[in-house]
Amino acid sequence: MSNNAIGMIETKGYVAALAAADAMVKAANVTIVGRDEVGEGFVAVTIVGDVGAVKAATEAGAETASSIGELVSVHVIPRPHAELSKHFKVAAE
């Protein structure tokens, strides 16, 4: 599986993040590479996969997150620079 896109969903609240992560991996062929709790209840889930798959997955995840809890942001980076993986946890092991 080529991982040429990163998708991120941030929610306020753990439950919405967990539900969004579940919706994302069920919706398309993507892998969860990170779950970051940055404080104040914000949880960010990071996925990798093909650009189309990541876009479809974040779409499903965002819809689920906003229906369960509070969706803060959703973003997709197609073809991330190699430098990113040196400093962020954005590559599939």
Added chain:
Amino acid sequence: MVREVLRDALPTVLAAASGAGASVGEPTLPSGDQTRRTEVSRDGEWVVLDSDEDLRAFVARLVQLFDNPRHRQDLRHGRMRFRLARSAGGPASADAPAAPDPVVRIERGAVTEKQVRDASRAGARLVLGRAAVLTPLARDRARALGVHVEKER
């Protein structure tokens, strides 16, 4: 018999007299004609001209209006007005000609591709509140369909 006489006399009465004369004559008219007349004479009819089909429908409507002698007189003397309803969307927007610039407001939560598609079908633009989040797929779709998305800060 009385109705026919009134019908013949009514256009001249209406043309000569103001609102008082009209209110005397109108109770004898069929109600459908009456409403159409007020709609036409006061603020004009909304017309959507987006496609050849719309144009054909408008011409058919004109021909239909011409069948009625009173409407024919009105058309000829410019008493019947038509207003052009502008719409950004496709043929589906012909359903709502009375609202030329509809807005879909989303206050919070995810704005998905489906909502963008629905807005495009309605010929509307999207206005997002502070807590609304546009997904990447929805942003792509909005760009492809030409839906205007406005984010409030």
